[in-house]
Amino acid sequence: MSYMNRVEDPKRNAILVSAFTQFSGYGFRRTSMEDIATAAGVSRASLYSYFGNKEEIFxxxxxxxxxxxxxxxxxxxxxxxxxxxxxxxxxxxxxxxxxxxxxxxxxxxxxxxxxxxxxxxxxxxxxxxxxxxxxxxxxxxxxxxxxxxxxxxxxxxxxxxxxxxxxxxxxxxxxxxxxxxxxxxxxxxxxxxxxxxxx
Amino acid sequence: MSYMNRVEDPKRNAILVSAFTQFSGYGFRRTSMEDIATAAGVSRASLYSYFGNKEEIFxxxxxxxxxxxxxxxxxxxxxxxxxxxxxxxxxxxxxxxxxxxxxxxxxxxxxxxxxxxxxxxxxxxxxxxxxxxxxxxxxxxxxxxxxxxxxxxxxxxxxxxxxxxxxxxxxxxxxxxxxxxxxxxxxxxxxxxxxxxxx
DNA sequence: TATTGACAATATATGCGTATATGGTCAATT
DNA sequence: AATTGACCATATACGCATATATTGTCAATA
Known part of the structure; x- marks a missing residue:
C-alpha cells in the first residue's frame, strides 16, 4: 500500500509541500485536513492513504x-x-x-x-x-x-x-x-x- | 508619600522579594495581590501605598x-x-x-x-x-x-x-x-x- | 501618617446546550 | 489499486447565565 511507499513518491511529497505551506501559515491547530487536501489537489480521504493521521503528517x-x-x-x-x-x-x-x-x-x-x-x-x-x-x-x-x-x-x-x-x-x-x-x-x-x- | 520612596525602602523591598517568590513560583496570572501581601506580612491594601498596581510590581x-x-x-x-x-x-x-x-x-x-x-x-x-x-x-x-x-x-x-x-x-x-x-x-x-x- | 477592613467594579472560572467543524473510517466507484 | 463521497463520533466554537475570585479605592482606624 502507498502508506509504505518510498520517500520519493511524488504525490506523497506534494502533500507534504501543501502541509508545509498550511502549517507554517496557520499553525497545526488551525490547519484542517481539508485545507491540506485542497492545497494538494486531492480529496481529504486520500490523505489517509499516505499518512496515518494529521499528527503523522506534521x-x-x-x-x-x-x-x-x-x-x-x-x-x-x-x-x-x-x-x-x-x-x-x-x-x-x-x-x-x-x-x-x-x-x-x-x-x-x-x-x-x-x-x-x-x-x-x-x-x-x-x-x-x-x-x-x-x-x-x-x-x-x-x-x-x-x-x-x-x-x-x-x-x-x-x-x-x-x-x-x-x-x-x-x-x-x-x-x-x-x-x-x-x-x-x-x-x-x-x-x-x-x-x-x-x- | 511612600510611593516615591527611594529604592532602599526596606518595606518596599520586602514586597518585591515576596513578589519574586510568588511570581517565579506561580507566574503573574496565578499570583494574586493577596498572595504577595501575605508573603510580605502586610495587608493587601498597603501594597498600593508602595506600588500603583499589580503590573507595576511586576x-x-x-x-x-x-x-x-x-x-x-x-x-x-x-x-x-x-x-x-x-x-x-x-x-x-x-x-x-x-x-x-x-x-x-x-x-x-x-x-x-x-x-x-x-x-x-x-x-x-x-x-x-x-x-x-x-x-x-x-x-x-x-x-x-x-x-x-x-x-x-x-x-x-x-x-x-x-x-x-x-x-x-x-x-x-x-x-x-x-x-x-x-x-x-x-x-x-x-x-x-x-x-x-x-x- | 501608615495601615487596614470593607466596598464596588471587574475579571475569571464553571457549567450547559447547541451549532458547527473536523478527524478518521469504510464501502462504493473509477 | 487508487481514489473518493458519505458517514459517525468527537472536538471545537459560541452564547449565556451563575458563582467565585481579584483588583483597585476609600473612609475608618490605630
Missing part, C-alpha cells in the same frame, strides 16, 4: 525538513571545491542548519512551531536532529584536529566540547535577526574569530 | 533584577583585583548577566517570564537591559582594543559587532543547560577561544 514534515538540513550541512562539511578550510566548511554547515530554517521562521507566522523542541508533536525529532548535527560537527572538528588544521589540545577543548560551543553559540546568533543576511553575517564573524582562536 | 521587580545584573556585569568589566585580562573580565560579565538569571529560570517554574522579552509587561525592560549590556560590552572591547589587549581590526570587527556576537553567542549557550555549572563551563570555553581569536 511529524513527517518536520522530519523531512530536518533531514534535508542535515544532508546539506553534511555536504558543506565534506565540501572540497574551492578547497575551503575548516572554518569555511563549518560556516557552510551552520548556514545550512540555521539560516535556512530561520528564513521560514521569520517569514511565516507559525513556521517556528515546526522547529520547536518543546512541541509535543515533533520535539523529539528536533532534539534528535540537533544531536546528530552536533555529532557531525564534532566529527569534522576531530578530523580537522588530526589534520592539524586546528589545535584543540592547545585550546583545552575536546572535539565534542568544541562542537557544543559552536552549535549553541551559533544558535544564539538567531536572536532578533531581522533577516537571513544579518544572521549569515553574524555566523561568519563568529566562525572567523572562533577558529582563529583554535589555531 | 515591572519594578523585573527592572530591579536587571539593574542588579547590569551593575554586577559592569563591576566585572571594571575589575582590577587579580589583574584579570579582558577575556576574564568579559567572562565575569557574562556570568553576572546570564548565569544568575539562568539559576532562577531552571529552578523555578515560572522564573522565565520575568526575563521574557516577549512578555507584554516587561518585554521593553528586558530589551533595554539587553541593549545596555551590549553597550557595556562594546565599550569594554573598544577600551581593550585601544590598550592593544585585543586586535579588532585584525579580525575585521568593530567593537559593537564583536559585542553583539559575544552577547548573542553566550546567550545561546544557555540552551538545555541542566545547571548553572554547565553554563559557566560553556561560557568559559567560549570566551577563551573567542578572545584567543582576537589576539
Amino acid at each position: 511529524r513527517c514534515l518536520s522530519a523531512s525538513i530536518h533531514e534535508q538540513a542535515l544532508a546539506d550541512a553534511e555536504a558543506a562539511l565534506r565540501a572540497t571545491s574551492g578547497k575551503p578550510d575548516i572554518a569555511r566548511r563549518v560556516e557552510g554547515a551552520l548556514v545550512a542548519r540555521f539560516a535556512r530554517l530561520q528564513e521560514v521562521v521569520t517569514q511565516s507566522p507559525h513556521g517556528r512551531e515546526i522547529y520547536d523542541e518543546d512541541n509535543r508533536l515533533c520535539g523529539d525529532l528536533v532534539l534528535e536532529s540537533s544531536a546528530r548535527f552536533r555529532a557531525l560537527l564534532a566529527s569534522a572538528m576531530r578530523a580537522a584536529d588530526r589534520a592539524r588544521e586546528i589545535n584543540l589540545k592547545g585550546a583545552g577543548l575536546s572535539a565534542p566540547a568544541a562542537a557544543e560551543v559552536i552549535q549553541l553559540g551559533a544558535s544564539g546568533l538567531k536572536q532578533g535577526a531581522p533577516d537571513v543576511a544579518t544572521l549569515k553575517t553574524r555566523l561568519r564573524r563568529f566562525v572567523r574569530v572562533f577558529f582563529a582562536g583554535l589555531r | 515591572r519594578c521587580l523585573s527592572a530591579s533584577i536587571h539593574e542588579q545584573a547590569l551593575a554586577d556585569a559592569e563591576a566585572a568589566l571594571r575589575a582590577t583585583s587579580g589583574k584579570p585580562d579582558i577575556a576574564r573580565r568579559v567572562e565575569g560579565a557574562l556570568v553576572a548577566r546570564f548565569a544568575r538569571l539562568q539559576e532562577v529560570v531552571t529552578q523555578s517554574p515560572h522564573g522565565r517570564e520575568i526575563y521574557d522579552e516577549d512578555n507584554r509587561l516587561c518585554g521593553d525592560l528586558v530589551l533595554e537591559s539587553s541593549a545596555r549590556f551590549r553597550a557595556l560590552l562594546a565599550s569594554a572591547m573598544r577600551a581593550a582594543d585601544r590598550a592593544r589587549e585585543i586586535n579588532l581590526k585584525g579580525a575585521g570587527l568593530s567593537a559593537p559587532a564583536a559585542a553583539e556576537v559575544i552577547q548573542l553567542g553566550a546567550s545561546g549557550l544557555k540552551q538545555g543547560a541542566p545547571d548553572v555549572a554547565t553554563l559557566k563551563t560553556r561560557l568559559r570555553r567560549f570566551v577563551r577561544v573567542f578572545f584567543a581569536g582576537l589576539r
Whole structure:
C-alpha cells in the first residue's frame, strides 16, 4: 500500500509541500485536513492513504525538513571545491542548519512551531536532529584536529566540547535577526574569530 | 508619600522579594495581590501605598533584577583585583548577566517570564537591559582594543559587532543547560577561544 | 501618617446546550 | 489499486447565565 511507499513518491511529497505551506501559515491547530487536501489537489480521504493521521503528517514534515538540513550541512562539511578550510566548511554547515530554517521562521507566522523542541508533536525529532548535527560537527572538528588544521589540545577543548560551543553559540546568533543576511553575517564573524582562536 | 520612596525602602523591598517568590513560583496570572501581601506580612491594601498596581510590581521587580545584573556585569568589566585580562573580565560579565538569571529560570517554574522579552509587561525592560549590556560590552572591547589587549581590526570587527556576537553567542549557550555549572563551563570555553581569536 | 477592613467594579472560572467543524473510517466507484 | 463521497463520533466554537475570585479605592482606624 502507498502508506509504505518510498520517500520519493511524488504525490506523497506534494502533500507534504501543501502541509508545509498550511502549517507554517496557520499553525497545526488551525490547519484542517481539508485545507491540506485542497492545497494538494486531492480529496481529504486520500490523505489517509499516505499518512496515518494529521499528527503523522506534521511529524513527517518536520522530519523531512530536518533531514534535508542535515544532508546539506553534511555536504558543506565534506565540501572540497574551492578547497575551503575548516572554518569555511563549518560556516557552510551552520548556514545550512540555521539560516535556512530561520528564513521560514521569520517569514511565516507559525513556521517556528515546526522547529520547536518543546512541541509535543515533533520535539523529539528536533532534539534528535540537533544531536546528530552536533555529532557531525564534532566529527569534522576531530578530523580537522588530526589534520592539524586546528589545535584543540592547545585550546583545552575536546572535539565534542568544541562542537557544543559552536552549535549553541551559533544558535544564539538567531536572536532578533531581522533577516537571513544579518544572521549569515553574524555566523561568519563568529566562525572567523572562533577558529582563529583554535589555531 | 511612600510611593516615591527611594529604592532602599526596606518595606518596599520586602514586597518585591515576596513578589519574586510568588511570581517565579506561580507566574503573574496565578499570583494574586493577596498572595504577595501575605508573603510580605502586610495587608493587601498597603501594597498600593508602595506600588500603583499589580503590573507595576511586576515591572519594578523585573527592572530591579536587571539593574542588579547590569551593575554586577559592569563591576566585572571594571575589575582590577587579580589583574584579570579582558577575556576574564568579559567572562565575569557574562556570568553576572546570564548565569544568575539562568539559576532562577531552571529552578523555578515560572522564573522565565520575568526575563521574557516577549512578555507584554516587561518585554521593553528586558530589551533595554539587553541593549545596555551590549553597550557595556562594546565599550569594554573598544577600551581593550585601544590598550592593544585585543586586535579588532585584525579580525575585521568593530567593537559593537564583536559585542553583539559575544552577547548573542553566550546567550545561546544557555540552551538545555541542566545547571548553572554547565553554563559557566560553556561560557568559559567560549570566551577563551573567542578572545584567543582576537589576539 | 501608615495601615487596614470593607466596598464596588471587574475579571475569571464553571457549567450547559447547541451549532458547527473536523478527524478518521469504510464501502462504493473509477 | 487508487481514489473518493458519505458517514459517525468527537472536538471545537459560541452564547449565556451563575458563582467565585481579584483588583483597585476609600473612609475608618490605630
